[in-house]
Amino acid sequence: MDSTDQSNLKRNKSEKKLLRKQIKARNTLMRHEGIECVSHTTQSLVVANGGLGNGVNRHQLLRLVEECGLVEALLMPPNKPYSFVKYGSTEEAKKAYDTLNGKEITLEDSNENVTLYVNFVEKVHWEDIIPISLPPGLMMVEELVSPEEEQKMLESIDWTENEVIQNAQKSLKHRRVKHFGYEFRYDNNNVDKDKPLPGGLPEICNTLLETCLKQGYIKHKPDQLTINQYEPGQGIPPHIDTHSAFEDEIISLSLGAEIVMDFKHPDGRTVAVMLPQRSLLVMTGESRYLWTHGITPRKFDIVHASGRQKVGSVTPDVGDLTLNRRGTRTSFTFRKVRRCPCNCTYPSVCDSQQGHQREEAPSFHHSETEASKLEQEYVHKVYEEIATHFSNTRHSPWPQIVEFLRTLPKGSIVADIGCGNGKYLGINKDLYMIGCDRSQNLVDICGEKKFQAFVCDALSVPVRNSSCDACISIAVIHHFSTAERRLAAVRELARLLRPGGKALIYVWAMEQEYNKQKSKYLKEKRASKGKEEEINTDVAWGLFCDQMHDNGSQHSTCSDHVLNDSKDKGSNAKQVINSKLPVHTNRTSFHSQDVLVPWHLKGDTNKKGECVKALQLPAGSKELQEFSPVFHRYYHVFCEGELEAACKTLACIRIQKSYYDQGNWCVVLEKQ
Ligand SMILES: O=C(O)CCC(=O)C(=O)O
Ligand SMILES: [Fe+2]
Numbered sequence: 001m002d003s004t005d006q007s008n009l010k011r012n013k014s015e016k017k018l019l020r021k022q023i024k025a026r027n028t029l030m031r032h033e034g035i036e037c038v039s040h041t042t043q044s045l046v047v048a049n050g051g052l053g054n055g056v057n058r059h060q061l062l063r064l065v066e067e068c069g070l071v072e073a074l075l076m077p078p079n080k081p082y083s084f085v086k087y088g089s090t091e092e093a094k095k096a097y098d099t100l101n102g103k104e105i106t107l108e109d110s111n112e113n114v115t116l117y118v119n120f121v122e123k124v125h126w127e128d129i130i131p132i133s134l135p136p137g138l139m140m141v142e143e144l145v146s147p148e149e150e151q152k153m154l155e156s157i158d159w160t161e162n163e164v165i166q167n168a169q170k171s172l173k174h175r176r177v178k179h180f181g182y183e184f185r186y187d188n189n190n191v192d193k194d195k196p197l198p199g200g201l202p203e204i205c206n207t208l209l210e211t212c213l214k215q216g217y218i219k220h221k222p223d224q225l226t227i228n229q230y231e232p233g234q235g236i237p238p239h240i241d242t243h244s245a246f247e248d249e250i251i252s253l254s255l256g257a258e259i260v261m262d263f264k265h266p267d268g269r270t271v272a273v274m275l276p277q278r279s280l281l282v283m284t285g286e287s288r289y290l291w292t293h294g295i296t297p298r299k300f301d302i303v304h305a306s307g308r309q310k311v312g313s314v315t316p317d318v319g320d321l322t323l324n325r326r327g328t329r330t331s332f333t334f335r336k337v338r339r340c341p342c343n344c345t346y347p348s349v350c351d352s353q354q355g356h357q358r359e360e361a362p363s364f365h366h367s368e369t370e371a372s373k374l375e376q377e378y379v380h381k382v383y384e385e386i387a388t389h390f391s392n393t394r395h396s397p398w399p400q401i402v403e404f405l406r407t408l409p410k411g412s413i414v415a416d417i418g419c420g421n422g423k424y425l426g427i428n429k430d431l432y433m434i435g436c437d438r439s440q441n442l443v444d445i446c447g448e449k450k451f452q453a454f455v456c457d458a459l460s461v462p463v464r465n466s467s468c469d470a471c472i473s474i475a476v477i478h479h480f481s482t483a484e485r486r487l488a489a490v491r492e493l494a495r496l497l498r499p500g501g502k503a504l505i506y507v508w509a510m511e512q513e514y515n516k517q518k519s520k521y522l523k524e525k526r527a528s529k530g531k532e533e534e535i536n537t538d539v540a541w542g543l544f545c546d547q548m549h550d551n552g553s554q555h556s557t558c559s560d561h562v563l564n565d566s567k568d569k570g571s572n573a574k575q576v577i578n579s580k581l582p583v584h585t586n587r588t589s590f591h592s593q594d595v596l597v598p599w600h601l602k603g604d605t606n607k608k609g610e611c612v613k614a615l616q617l618p619a620g621s622k623e624l625q626e627f628s629p630v631f632h633r634y635y636h637v638f639c640e641g642e643l644e645a646a647c648k649t650l651a652c653i654r655i656q657k658s659y660y661d662q663g664n665w666c667v668v669l670e671k672q
């Protein structure tokens with residue numbers, strides 16, 4: 001027997017062993033749980049040994065299964081050694097089957113190893129696991145905190161008068177409330193997203209929130225907390241937390257006393273849910289978006305007499321109900337402020353999808369001529385003016401873009417559409433790269449660096465069809481002011497590509513979410529480059545990256561700036577006054593997807609608007625503001641999924657990859 005035969009034999013042996021174990025798992029699932037596995041490919045899988053009951057946490061399993069495709073649902077029944085996962089397609093489920101069956105993983109919580117065995121199932125046994133009487137998406141976690149922790153949290157709340165201003169404390173008719181992170185305003189049922197309250201969330205909540213994240217009760221760390229205190233007889237009217245104000249997941253911890261909360265479906269179904277003392281209520285999906293929740297103001301609740309069922313729905317079993325006197329209940333409700341309009345699947349109750357928001361937002365439907373005029377004024381002209389300063393602040397290529405360029409085959413012809421100062425043109429010497437940009441001054445800077453670049457518009461690039469192996473478009477498409485023009489820019493990239501060729505696109509994201517780790521990385525980069533980048537935060541780097549360590553006041557509110565700066569000759573501030581577009585305040589979240597973003601030109605300018613002398617003034621100083629003409633660049637910031645949606649309308653391309661990178665939405669496209 002030669003070595004190939006031997007290794008074949010070995011492989012056969014291990015394959016056989018895996019098959020044996022997989023069949024065993026299948027039989028156990030059938031015998032003990034009544035779960036029937038099937039031999040053909042379906043969209044759903046049951047993962048044996050991948051359950052909460054054998055120590056796999058939701059976070060870890062979710063990461064694993066998400067690597068294989070888009071996960072529609074991951075169901076982890078309490079105390080069971082298996083989980084269900086449903087994918088968007090059978091192909092993805094098959095990939096997960098091939099990848100995960102027989103895979104050994106190390107449990108994050110105990111460091112023990114377990115082997116997963118995966119089988120297809122025709123249907124996921126939802127009903128068996130979630131009692132149908134609870135609204136879908138609602139979960140109760142009992143005893144999340146100990147009596148000692150409960151005591152500490154209750155004692156930490158300062159209800160005294162001097163706290164009133166700082167934490168937006170109010171005595172409402174039916175209860176006392178206190179807000180942290182952001183104030184929830186009961187007049188418009190929303191939060192001021194740009195007015196965070198000083199101090200953030202109380203530190204005492206950190207451990208609790210970490211547990212919730214680790215256990216997978218929530219995916220994102222909340223940034224808003226409302227403390228409600230209800231005396232017996234008090235309550236909260238039935239309501240749905242405003243969709244546009246908060247993200248999907250809402251959690252509420254009950255302290256001091258238990259209470260019954262009523263949930264109501266628009267079709268009239270109501271479910272009374274017992275919230276025991278020290279338990280956590282988790283509302284997601286349908287229960288968060290579609291059902292109302294409220295606490296009826298009364299002194300007694302109706303509960304099960306036998307005490308068998310402490311948690312969950314109080315079923316209307318007339319033979320087993322009694323009255324329970326209420327105590328003072330204090331709830332901690334944690335939510336995450338939403339930065340983009342809600343696109344849930346419940347439009348009938350979704351304020352983001354009911355049109356009135358769009359009316360409030362500055363209307364911005366303009367013709368092709370108007371669009372190009374606006375871009376001329378607020379994009380092309382501005383880049384021409386700020387070219388030198390802009391170029392001085394653009395040194396560091398982005399790692400994922402570099403990676404894209406480095407992995408292209410040797411000899412590839414690559415076009416950088418909107419190449420700016422040519423930062424990417426010299427990255428990989430094995431490529432033939434050409435760049436183009438609307439700004440003559442930026443193209444000249446590329447020329448000085450001996451790169452091939454020419455002036456053109458990204459909507460009509462003077463290059464033949466299918467002549468490029470790859471294209472990149474970095475921080476360009478967000479400067480087009482209508483959806484049609486943005487799509488046309490993508491179409492133009494696609495036209496340049498040969499079949500099989502790839503394009504990488506980066507656009508600025510509405511969601512400028514703070515990613516702790518990455519911003520640390522950014523901070524380091526910035527620190528090493530000196531002061532140049534302090535004022536004008538690169539679009540592509542994301543606005544909030546250094547929000548924490550620079551509280552300089554140079555970013556005054558938009559309208560002040562505009563009026564103060566209108567005397568500056570070199571700036572386009574005057575026009576801003578006439579423009580309908582809101583002026584964005586740097587390093588704050590976006591109110592609108594269509595905005596003007598200020599650029600503070602640093603240094604003296606000559607006739608052409610070029611910097612001729614760098615001023616040695618500290619960032620944020622009054623002098624600097626006076627010497628810095630302010631320009632405004634137009635941006636359309638993209639919401640999650642928007643770039644992909646545009647790309648999907650073009651039949652000639654396929655999205656190979658999409659991701660979020662430091663405040664940008666990014667896609668890799670392949671020409672078909
Ligand atoms: O008290 C609670 O648990 C819920 C409070 C609530 O629903 C809210 O503040 O929106
Ligand atoms: Fe609520």
Ligand SMILES: [Zn+2]
Pocket residue numbers: 243244289342343344345346349350351352
């Ligand atoms: Zn919604």
